[in-house]
Amino acid sequence: MSSIPEDREHEAPKVSHFLRNDTYYGAVQIAIFQYVSVAVFVFLLAGYWDLQVRNESLYNTKALQNQIKSLPMPAPRGRILDREGRVIVDNHASYRLVLSRENLREEHVEPIARGLDLDADDLEALVRRFDRRPSYYTIPIKEELTAAELAFVEAHRNAQMFPEMELIKSQFRLYPQDGFASHLSGYVGEISDAELNSPEWASHSPGDLIGKMGVERYNNESLTGIDGQRQVRVDNRMNTREVLGVKPAVAGKDLRLTIDLDLQTVAELAMEGRKGAVVAIVPATGEVLAFVSTPGYDPNHFVGRIKPQEWKALTEDPHKPLFNRALQSQLAPGSTFKPIVALAALESGAIDENFSVHCNGGATFFGRYFKCHKKGGHGTVSLHKGLAQSCDVYFYNVGLRAGIDTIAKYAEMVGYGRKTGIDLPGEKEGVVPSSAWKIRTFREKWYEGETVSVAIGQGATTVTPLQMAYAYSGLVNKGVWMRPHVVDDGRKPQVDHTAVINPANLGKVLDGMCGVVNEGGTGAAARLPDIVLCGKTGSAQRASNDFLKTKQGEEEFKDDAWFVGFASRDNPEIVVAALFENGVHGNFAAPIVRDVVKAYYDKKSRQKQPAPAPNLAAWLTPGKPAPAAEPGTRPR
């Protein structure tokens, strides 16, 4: 073949070179397709014939009677219990008013809203949100009806007035009052539009209550039951003709926590009137025994719809009661960081156990004078004394010898700078500064002078109270960090990570922490007569020295007080970290930890004889002590 005809072929209509022109090629298949089409149409027509002609009267009757009324039977949410099965979060019976959409008239919405003191526009918006749902969905419009509201409903719920109103018996969430354990439990609230459109909540409908924070949020799935439904067919006079079916409600599962209500109570009381957090962990298992963040908020106000003014007050409160300090507050650890710096220096060989320094109240590094917290100085300081007395000058030297990246390595080893993975939502990771971190974050080189601040837990270092308890739980556990958790799901405790630490070095550091409390060190206030409680104080500055001079005496710029302790020295069973914001000195946080540890050992020694049940009623809302109480009597 010459190339000329080929060229011509290319000039011919575009792309035709790949087409084949055999039009008869599909004839058989087309014929088959036509027969199939006819079959499909016959099949479909048969379906319509069957319904419309053969069974017309049957379906006609059904359609006439088709005034189905579906009433939800709300499933109670699972309760939240402490480790011994004592109730922390309960339910109580209440009445819920729903609108049945099968007989809802739009013109009724406004008078119903007026009768119940609801915003008519809000209610109309709510009704509209259900437009695309099947009509057996009912619209929950008010929870916990008062006596007056019940009277209004009973008087107007008939065919002539508002037949769409239906009263449903439901279980309403009841939290301890005064914000007890509020940051632990979290709260339930009405599902938002944004949540409705996300796949996580796809099976929910508007008006549903879902866990929004804390344990309620994290364990929403297992706490939530499956709502039941009773479906009745009513005729056009609203008489029930037939009960079509009852789908019983399946109650949500009760949730057992690792929290010990006694310890939680002690910790809450210790923090009363203070801003801060307490976290108590069992180092061998990672179980959280107490989890406190203050100030708290009253979760009862969130159930159903929180009033806008209440929400505003909570969000605008300068003390930030909605802020979960135990796992979200990222603050400088101050001197509680020193044992980790000491361990870093010992393990890396930067110092040996005999390293000592002379402290006369301060020292100059890189042309700048750094003070020690003790004006006259500590004299000759060994490792043990450095920890017990929390000598800053000693740790300036130790830190510089170890270097920033060694400090960072060990800070990360104990779990700082990342989430602990606790089973609660919203955890923050804090910051572990290192030379790599500085380049990544500021595109700048690390200056040795900055290491001086980091060595005493200042500078860019920040941790959360949970991280601190977690860090020391792994240290006292000889390098095994257990995953912290608040839910007791009956499974074996999980090892989060491990590290190989020279027992001699670790022992020196922990002995130093014993000196803090028991040898007249900075944490003497934590001392207990019978138990060897060890720990470390921390007084962390909120800003630079120069800035603080201009703000002298202002409450919110006072130093944060930290204390992290464990007991006992030989057999560590509990680690407690306490943050007392603006508490000035770590020694003021020490008694908080002491109280929790004391409660732990007191309880242990009492355990032989059965403990009396704690007076739980004190924590429940007055006037509603038991879940069995009649609904509608709760004071507002």
Added chain:
Amino acid sequence: MLLVALAICALGILQIYSATHGTPSRNAWMKQTVWLGGGLFLMWLLARVDYHNLLSQVPVLYGTTLGLLTLTLAAGNYIWGSKRWIPLFFGFRFQPAELGKLVIVLLVARYLSELRSDRLEWGDLLKLGVLVGIPAGLVLAEPDLGTTLTYVSILAIGIFFGGVRWRHALVILLIAVVLLPCGWFLLKDYQKTRLLTFLDPMRDPTGSGYQVIQSKIAVGAGGMWGKGVARGSQTQLRFLPVAYTDFVISAFAEEHGFVGILVLFGLYFLLLMQIVQNAQRAPDRAGMLICMGVSSLLLFHLLVNAGMAVGRMPTTGIPLPLMSYGGSSMMSVFAMLGLVNNVRLRRSVA
């Protein structure tokens, strides 16, 4: 062909009006009319360009579709728990999966018309399967089982026309039968319930079965002559869910009866046979394949949607072509009719 299509659209708009008047979606029929106009424009546009040019652009179109589908998954909005739409200006939303139907019709047509043999080999089947499988997988991930099945139906009809060997078809069927139970575990929970409810609607009379039960009551209550426009109690009292989109045919059946259905099916059959006629007279194999692809797609939609309304098919979100309310579907059906017209216009060449 256009007249028949317009007649069906008119019935659809009438039914949408009847099903939505007095509800918050009462403007739906006007929007549908606007979309009809848009659809006609698109049809005209697609009839003008020679379909051979379109065929030569298949790789570009295919790439664009994959891109848009990926974009939907990455950036689309969740609505009722699935990602199917890309938001456009003025609150309009676009469903790339609809564009996909069109492109796959073209893709299959081009691939098969380029073959040198009348018999399909394993390699061809595999290549074609992968080419259709990628967009089908993306749509399935949205998740949108219904549209995925339409893609597969185009593929199936394509293979059938491409000359599949009986032995190969048998093997594919066997593989499908084996894979089906595995696929069951991949389905979303709501899709499982829908299939189970199809087998037994009374399983859950208030949940997924509700739609089917109400739809059957609506159809049955229509009887021979129907209740009359805007008189169907199932439709008007809103017992029938989504009476203007997926279940528009149930609303139509209730208000116009079996006679109405007979007329409507007559129109659809006419439309289908006209497209088939175009296939028979197509100038080349590609044109024939395009026409058959379109007609099989329409037949599949009709079968599933109209079958679901009387409980003879499982509930899937497949719209009734030309009748169900929805812009993307309207546009894509008219675009496909545009392709058929395109093939018809080139007929004189042969």
